[in-house]
Amino acid sequence: MIGAMFHRLIRKRDGAPDPDTWRSVAAGFAFLDHLDAAGRERLRTLCGRFLERKQISGAAGFEPDETVRLSIAIQACLPIVYLDLAAYEGFVEIVVYPARFLVPREQVDDAGVVHESIDALSGEAMDGGPVVLSWEDTAAEGLDGGTSVVIHEFVHKLDLLDGMADGTPPLPPGRRRRWREVLERSFEWYVAELDELEALIPHTVDPESPAADHWYRQLPLDPYAATDHAEFFAVAAETFFLEPGVLADALPEFYRELALFFRQDPLVAPKEC
Ligand SMILES: [Zn+2]
Incomplete structure (x- = not known):
């Protein structure tokens, strides 16, 4: 069917998420309400381009599905919906753990003593490197009291654009x-x-x-x-x-x-x- 094929070609070209999946995932994020119809469409297109350029992989046995990918894309792209996707160039990888992940830390105090600890993180953004996220803290139902670890980590990426955090x-x-x-x-x-x-x-x-x-x-x-x-x-x-x-x-x-x-x-x- 020419009509269907044409539709597929168009979809492939702009990479925008399929409208039904988009609607059901976006509905979970009440903080998109201030966007008008044009803003939401802009966000949907941006999410498609974002997902084409980023490699989202799971860790610790987690397998990101379309809902996971789109939930991350929506929150990552909201801050730049009226800016430019180029803001997120310079890194490709996004790693998703099922829940908080453990990171060993070393801190040297004023007396020169090294303190070793293990932190449980919900997200981390490395300069020039990947963004690491915990799905439990990223899912729409996991967002409580005005926090979004995805927005947080991607805003760090915007901050780092001039090389300084x-x-x-x-x-x-x-x-x-x-x-x-x-x-x-x-x-x-x-x-x-x-x-x-x-x-x-x-x-x-x-x-x-x-x-x-x-x-x-x-x-x-x-x-x-x-x-x-x-x-x-x-x-x-x-x-x-x-x-x-x-x-x-x-x-x-x-x-x-x-x-x-x-x-x-x-x-x-x-x-x-
Ligand atoms: Zn931070």
Whole structure:
């Protein structure tokens, strides 16, 4: 049938995901709601091109299926839907574990003593290397409380485009100066808020335990944001897309910088109903 063949050829050329799979997977991500019909179509096409260029492989016996691939593509491409896919050039591989994966770490303290530990990670982005993800933390049903490990790791990739993980993506000089001022101010404010809150946690409560969540939930961002400027940018970007109202209320200046950079404002509903 010529019609069917033509359709297949068209599909092959733009690589966009099949509309039915797209609809069912995209429906799981409420944070796409601010995109209008043209924005969603742009995202679908971008996801197709992304999946053609990236090699998504499983680890520890995990086999990524179409839902896994598309779930990753949607969250990875949302930040760049109005930018350029070239932003993600320079690496090809995405490795997916079924759940959190263990990474051995070595840290040298001020006294020169080496501390060895094993961290359980939900994601990791290496400069020039692969993005590693835990499927349990990537699936739509695994996203809780404004976090997306995929958005987080791919925002690190945007940050790294100029070769530095410093919380500042490539920007024209004037915008870059403004971004750095706002980033610094927002980061300092957040660290002070975190210090103030931690002083309120009773000594009987272990800050690392779930019992401390009650206190940390009062913060606009996950405490990991206080690590450094790079983590602040990545964590704030997650909140920007998943809980935009929370970020806009707490850090309106940084919210504006993010909206300008990503060329989208998740607080503005699409024009058509
Ligand atoms: Zn990070």
